[in-house]
Each structure stands twice: as C-alpha cells, then as structure tokens.
Amino acid sequence: MKPQSCVNIQKEWDIVGARQLGRDIAKEIGFGTVDQARIATAISELARNIYLYAEEGQICFEVIDNMEHKGLSMTAIDSGPGIGDISQVMQDGYSTSGGLGAGLPGVKRLMDEFDIQSEAGKGTTIKSIKWVR
Amino acid sequence: MKPQSCVNIQKEWDIVGARQLGRDIAKEIGFGTVDQARIATAISELARNIYLYAEEGQICFEVIDNMEHKGLSMTAIDSGPGIGDISQVMQDGYSTSGGLGAGLPGVKRLMDEFDIQSEAGKGTTIKSIKWVR
C-alpha cells in the first residue's frame, strides 16, 4: 500500500491541484478515461465544499491494492461548521435545485463507496472509494 | 403556402421515409442541425405509434409561412383503436418507464405546439408545429 498523499484546500486554485493529483493517481492505477473524469468531478465537489463552507481542510488519496481488487480511496477532512442534518444533504436535489452542483449525492454516485461523519462545530469527514473494474 | 405532403405509414421502413421527408423540408426552410434532429425524432415517435398500434395511418407535413413566422406543421392521422385516457398517455413516464421511447410527452417537448384528439374505436389525430427561431 502506498503512503497517503494529501492536498490542502484553501483557495480555488487548490481544487485544480487536487483534481490533477487525483487524476494522475487514477490514470496510473488503471482507471479508464470515463472513470478518471468521474473521479475528477467527485474531487471538485468535495474540494468545493471545503473551499466554500469550511475555509480549511484537505483531501487525501490512498491507493488500495489487495488480493481482490484495486481502487482509489479519497478522504475529505475539514474543521468547518459541520452538517446538522445529514439525511437532508444526502437527499437528491437538496443542493442541486438550482443545478449549482452535484452535491454529496453526486459524489456518492460518482464513486463506489461513500461514508460521512459530521459533528456540528467540529467538522466533517467524507470517505469514498472507487474500484478499478 | 405549399401544398401538403403526406407519407403513409404501414411498415417500419416508412418511418425512415417520413423522417427523410420531414428532415428535408426542415432543412429547406432553415432549421438548424439540432432542430432537424429533434424534428426527426418527433417524426419517429409519431410514426412508430401508428406502426405499432394503428396499423395504418399517415403523417402530413405543411410549411407555415406567414407574416410573423415560419414553421413546420406535422399532422399524424390514424384510424386505430384511439386513446381512452389522454391525460394518462400525456403523463411523463407513462410510456417511457422502460426507457422504450419518448412517447407523446416527448413529441410535445420536441415541438413547439401540440394538440391531440382521439375517439375510441375511430382513431387519433395529432397535430404539432415547430417554429424556426
């Protein structure tokens, strides 16, 4: 297993940096063009959430390579205000009503696995994995 | 105003013929590529309805060219079983649930104007117009 690589998200430019790193790793471990683009879009969503609502946070990438399968794990951690009602933000259309973004349900769709933990006032941790097919 | 041109729909091949005639007229009166493709798709839906459910019918094209605007009018006439509950077939998803086709709501979306009249046992007449923008 490779060591974790993380990108700090503070300015909008960092979103591009995170996408670049994520895409490079994805390409390296064998994801096709479509999946690379989906992973990049998921990174955008996660990173924009940090940039817009948490001011500070990071996205960490880890390659998973066990006997059964290979994949990319992404963890977004921030120390922002946290999410009060997770059920609500995980609902389709909650953040997309204006077509402004795919929101967290979008990330869940773009990736294969998804878990979120959040505490008001402390921050949010979102972990997601995509497996190479 | 040009005379009406009609295509009889009896076999699947006639659907292609109707699309070809509709697209030719559409191109001639100045519709762009996207609108040509939309008109062709609307013709497919109308013609398939006749081919699948009415056995016999025709689609007639007429160029509308008055002071204000120019457009293509299409009328699908069949002597099939008719539609019992029009409200129902005009509902989204009624015929598309399996993704099988856009159905009549699709035709309504692809065109600018849409009117339908149907009588059980006698047949159905669907008139739709698209205006050149």
Added chain:
Amino acid sequence: MDEVVKLDAATYKDLLKHYIQTQDEQSLYGVEQVSKSFIKNHILPEEIVNLHIQALSELYPGLSEEFQHSMDFLLEAMISYGLAHQEIQMLREQQLALKSEISVAASMQETLLGTSKPDVEGLDIGVVSVPAHQMNGDYHHFVKGEDGSIGIAIADVIGKGIPAALCMSMIKYSMDSYPEESMTPEAILKNLNRVVERNVDPSMFITMFYAQYLPELSKLRYASAGHEPGFYYNAETDKFQEIEARGLVLGVSADAGYQQYEQDIKKGDMVILLTDGVTECRDGDRFIEMDEVLDVIRTYSHLPAQEMVTQVYKHFERLQDFQLRDDFTLLILRKEV
C-alpha cells in the same frame, strides 16, 4: 444486460461507419433506436461520447491528435449531464413510490367519502368529480331522507391535494355523527360550520352548497356557505340563471347562520351544481367566462345527465391540455316528468 450493451456498441460503430460513408437517414433512425436501448440499460451520456471516440479511432486510426483531445474535453463536459441523468432514475422511483402511496390513500378516501346516486323516478342525475392530483379536495354526497327528499351536498376545501383531502376526511368523520336526513339545509350548514370551526386547522376553509329536492312538491330547498353559485335551467324560457344564495364560508365564525332559499322545478328543468374547478378553467392564460361553461352544457343537454357531465368534463380537460389546475366537480339534476 452487458451483452445487450456490447451488441448496441457494435451496432453503433457499424451505423457510424455507414453514416460517414453515405449520410443516409436510415443510419440516423438506427442510432436513435440504439440510443434508446442505451438509456434503457442505464448507459450515461459521457459513455456515449467515449464509445464514439473508440469507434471512430478504430474506423479511422489516423485521426488527428487535436480531435482526440477535443473529444476528451467533450467527455468531461458530459459528466455533469450524466449525474443529472442518474438523478432521473432515482426521481422516477421516488415518484412511483409516492404515487402508489397516494393512490392507496386516495382509495381509502374514496371508500370513506363514497356516495351513490339515489334512484328517483323522474329525476335524472349526473355527477363527475375528478381530482387535479390524485386525492380529491372536492366533496359531494347524496342522502335519501325518510320523507322521500333527496339531500345533495357539494363542497370544496380551499386548496387541493393531500392536505385538502385529509381535511375533507375529517369533516366526513364529523358529519357522520349527526342525523342529516332529518334536517333542513340551513340547519345542516349551521351545524357543520361549528364542527369545522372547532376541529379543523384555522387556515383551512370549506365552502359548501347544500340542497334538498322534495319530489312531492317539485321544489328545491337550498343554502350556501360561500360556495361557487350553481345554475338553474328553465326549460320553458330555455334560459340559465344563477342560483343566488349568500352565506359565510364554513369554519370562519363559530356562530354563523345560513339563509334558506326555495326554487320550483318543472319538467325539463335542470339544476347545475359545481365547484370553482369548473368555472375557473383556463384556456392558456385566459380564464374562461361562465357563459362558455353554460354554452358547453347546452351543447350536450340533449344527452342523459351522466353523459352530459362526462362530455362537459372531457371538453374542459382538453381545453386545459389534459392537466387540471383544480379539482373539478359538476353535478346536474334534471326533472324528467
């Protein structure tokens, strides 16, 4: 499924090749069919772009790098559309679940509110009541009194859909508890007004028209609680006239009283009761005039009452593009002999 998709992909490539060579309509009709099959098998638009890139680079190995890069760029632009596309499936499923729930609730409501037209010698009755959505916020019912009189209630909860229907069900529960068949229209409205005022959310109001037809006297007795006025058709003069009746909407003031009116009914005369869903039909952006409703009724007045109301409903359903904006209830009573 995967086999189907592979087959579709091969067909796509063949059709593409053929189209590039001949630009024929048949290939375009073919790709439309393939595209529908892709949608059915949950293939997303960015995958179509990817398929296109692959097919083209197999058909024309010497394609320029610019073209390759441009297509990767287009693929990226399609990802958001793919996400939106996936939302449809979710939305469709949710919609289906909600609708089936509502339809169960609606059939519970139908059982609860069910009424049947009384069979009276020489009286032809037609009624149609169609909800704008699945649950009906309009209400009508018939009661046959022991004295041979026919009680007819027609009501409309302000608002439509589920909340209105829920409200209506509560009213029905309350109404069941007192002996309507022995009371006059004014007394019934007075009583109901108290029940509504006490039991229903203060933001909910109900309008109701209550009529009693007395066959032996050929008389209609009625009272209204702010309800859309009905019409009386005089066969002798061949004219419609509004049935005037004043009265406060149910639920506003606990001690409202209601005035009672009377009307003689002769052979061939009609009584037309309705809710505002009929009179406030819209044709595009234009509200229809009451005269138009009466004209349509007149057009079908040679038919039996039930067919008459059905045809009138069909007329306005089409006029409104098959999407009712409000619950639609029309009730016609004709004295035949």
Added chain:
Amino acid sequence: MDEVVKLDAATYKDLLKHYIQTQDEQSLYGVEQVSKSFIKNHILPEEIVNLHIQALSELYPGLSEEFQHSMDFLLEAMISYGLAHQEIQMLREQQLALKSEISVAASMQETLLGTSKPDVEGLDIGVVSVPAHQMNGDYHHFVKGEDGSIGIAIADVIGKGIPAALCMSMIKYSMDSYPEESMTPEAILKNLNRVVERNVDPSMFITMFYAQYLPELSKLRYASAGHEPGFYYNAETDKFQEIEARGLVLGVSADAGYQQYEQDIKKGDMVILLTDGVTECRDGDRFIEMDEVLDVIRTYSHLPAQEMVTQVYKHFERLQDFQLRDDFTLLILRKEV
C-alpha cells in the same frame, strides 16, 4: 439568460482551444463549471455537441469531412438523452409540489396527533419519533390521569407513509371521544380495538402498547395489542429483559380481549418502548440483532433520557445510510429517585 449562455459558449471555445494545446487540468475544471452553468440554463446535451462542433470548426477550419459527419451522428444519438434530461426538470417540479403538499399534510397531522411529555417529579422521559417518509405512521401519546398516573400509548399502523398516516389520524379522532384518563390499559385496548375494527379499512392493522405508570406505587401496568415488545432495564442487576405481553393486533376481531400485566419500577430502572422501525433496522442487507439495539442504548445510558434517545436514533440513522426504511419511534422512561 441568453447572454449567460452566449458567454458560456465563448468560454467553452476558449477552454477547448487551451486544452487542445496544453491538456491541462485547469481547462477541465473550467469546462466542468461551464457545463454546470449550461445545465442550470436548461441547455440540453445535444446542444453541447452542437456547440462543440461549431467551436472546433471555427478553431480548425480544415477538419475532415469524416469528423463532421461523425459529430452529426453523435448529435443524433444525444437527442434521446436530451429528452430524458427535460423530464428531470418536470419530475423535480412535480416532486417539489408533492413534497410541499405532503409537508402541509404532515404538519396538520402533527397538530392533530401532538402530545407533550408530562412533567413528573423523579421521572425522566425521552422520546423520538421520526417518519421514514414525511408522514408518520407511528404514534405515541401521553395522558396525565387525575389520580396522578401517566398513560403512555405507542402504536404502529401496518405500513407506512401517507395511507398509514391517514389511518392514524382517524384513530386519533375516534380516541378523542372517550375518557382514556380514567381507564385501565386493558380496557383502553379493548375499546380501541372495537373502534378500529368498525372504522378502518380491513386491510389496515394497528399494533399498540399501552402503559400506565403509577408514581405512588412505583408500578407499571400495561397491555399490548400485538405490538413489538419493549424492554425493562433492571438497575440492580444491570440487565435488560423483554417486557412480555400477549394480545391480538387491533382491528382483527371485534371482541378481542387484552391481558394486563404489572412491573415494579425501582430507582435507576428504565422502561424502553419502541416500534419495529427500531428493531428492524438494517445494516446493508443484514437485519440487526436486538442485542445491538440494547448495546447502543447502554452506551448512551449515562445521558439524560431525551439525549439518550436522540443519540440512539443518530446511531441507527447513520447505520442505515441516512435513509430510514420504516418509521422509528423510541421512548425511554427512567425512574430517577
């Protein structure tokens, strides 16, 4: 709007040009943003393909005919996706309308079914009741008797969503009409059973657990109509035990009778009442075991009762991926002194 779209189209072309030259990530991030803006402005996928064709043929006027034709073909394949995309907007609007209707109905229901925790010296009560959809088919309420006893009802309509909620509202209407506060649990269930049997659709069943806490005797009296068993926590032995109670579901048989049980409650003891939405939580495809529920309750048992039930709910909400499969009601009662 049109101005925005024109601007977006120009941006698309610039980004495309830049990407073809450099293949940089920034252009791809840029096109993602543009693409979202297109979606927001109701631009369909086939229009993106068209835009791509135009941009590319302006940037590279010498593009091959094959490429041109291939793109016309791709555009045709996108029309079906465009139609599906338009359906989303419709579906979203309908969903919004339905949901707002249901939320009005849900708040009417909340008013109707509303209950407040009684304030009793030395008794700590916590309750959480969350519907799986917007309307709750679970029910609980508290009654304070004149003798100082606390009546607690917890019930579940078989099924969930709007029909269950509608059914629950009817029950509430019926319950309001008799003097619950002077009756024993067995008598209350016996009475209610008759009401349900008579008034509710035969396909609808209701399970109910009725408990009375008698502070002066430190005793719990209870009876159950086929309801999910609750638990008694014995502080002395630090053990949970199931509260056994047998009885037929409400509404099956008009003359069902109910057995009444008693339990002494000592300091630190807890009574845990729930609906099957708690015990039939699922973790993926696996149903959780009852012991897991009790373990979670134990984990938070140092907290005040209200916080305890909230934390337990949050635990299972997350376990179920934030999508409840059934209405979830958990009520905990702790004797403090």
